[in-house]
Amino acid sequence: MKDEIIYLDNASTSFPKPETVYSETDTFLRNCGVNIGRGENRLEHEAAEKVLESRRRIARFFGIKDYRRLVFTYNATLALNLALKGGLKESDHLLVGPMQHNSVMRPLHALKERVTTSELRHNAKGLLDLNSLEEQITPQTKMVVINHASNVNGVIQPLSAIGRICREKELLLLVDASQSAGSIPIDIEECNIDLLAFTGHKGLLGPLGVGGLFVGERILLEPIIEGGTGFASEQERQPRNLPEGFEAGTRNTPAIIGLAEGISFIEEIGLPAISSHKSALIDRLKAGLEEVEDAEIYHSDSGCGESCGVLSFTVEGWKIEDIGKVLNSRDFVVRGGLQCAPHAHRALNTFPEGTIRVSPGYFSTEQDIDSFLQSVKEITVSKMYQT
Ligand SMILES: Cc1ncc(COP(=O)(O)O)c(C=O)c1O
DSSP: OOOSOEEOBTTTOOOSOOHHHHHHHHHHHHHSOOOTTSOOSHHHHHHHHHHHHHHHHHHHHTTOSOGGGEEEESSHHHHHHHHHHHHOOTTOEEEEOSSOOHHHHHHHHHTTTTOEEEEOOBOTTOOBOHHHHHHTOOTTEEEEEEESBOTTTOOBOOHHHHHHHHHHTTOEEEEEOTTTTTTSOOOTTTTTOSEEEEESSSTTOOOSSOEEEEEOTTOOOOOSOOOOOSSOTTOSSOOOOTTGGGSOSOOOHHHHHHHHHHHHHHHHHOHHHHHHHHHHHHHHHHHHHTTSTTEEEEOOOOSSSOOOOOEEEEETTOOHHHHHHHHHHTTEEOEEEOTTOHHHHHHHTOTTTOEEEEBOOTTOOHHHHHHHHHHHHHHHHHTTTOO
8 A cells, every 4th residue: 555645636736746846946935035126236136137037938939939928817817817907908809718617707797798708519529610710709718718727627729720811810819828839739820829828836946926917919908907017116007017017016036036947947858858757657547547447538648748737537326525535544545526627527428417527747756546447447446435
């Protein structure tokens, strides 16, 4: 019997992080952890320089030419709220891609008096039907929002093709890259992305509490949070300058620095190696689950070896919370239920019970998967909690 925790919940947050993420965050906090834009001393200059360098490195990773167009937020949720609430105007129409997380659906619900939405068609695995994108455009359509990779079954949407259509039809493209960033290459120029929301603590291997929004030249955003910016303090109105006008209040500077280190680690290993490691683990997991009686597997990847490392399953006759409970009691960290994505579960026909989601990360091993499979087999054969 194993005695350590086996962490297979990297779609919630990656754990552990690369050593340099811990060490650089610690060094910053000890040596120059002061607030930036709030003083004229040597420590402040050093801290500001570190943030600038991190912003440049993170921007380069996504192919962003002008690093000032990268706004730091606290997570993808805030980035998506900013893109939707700050980017849409009265009577705008928005096309909603498949498999959205609540961080898109709830802001849209809050905007329902102001904007109208239509859901784009997709297949049974949640893959967008590209024809529907062209067919569902109306004269009021302003924006398309796409979840690049699902946090439920890992399905990856064809970003380049979507971007091409959006550019041809003069629509803004907002991409939620929360699950794909750090596993699948994203180039904002090549994919014609106008707004890219990402979170730092998942595949990008950074600390919790940092994310970002790329803001392209074709959109004029309104800030959704007002407060101190460290400049133009005499003005009552919130400045619109990118990025500072959209980063009111104290930033999570240690996390920004840690995120840049996470990205450097990814660049060193290489995205193809990370993606194929996750893909191999998912293949192993899938093959093992196929041997489990009455298991239904929910998984899809790009079909070309790219993977963000997410798979879900259910076992007929078992309540999700019961399997989750037993797995947790055996120290496997996986996530049961709706994973904050009821929209995706409706698409997969797994609403309202949800699924057990397993998401290995770069530091997961074949032994982790084998150990997990062995436990699932023992639990389901024993039928110990079956209802
Ligand atoms: C697809 C997707 N979008 C958005 C989010 C929100 O990320 P965060 O909680 O870091 O804001 C998540 C987190 O699980 C996600 O999986």
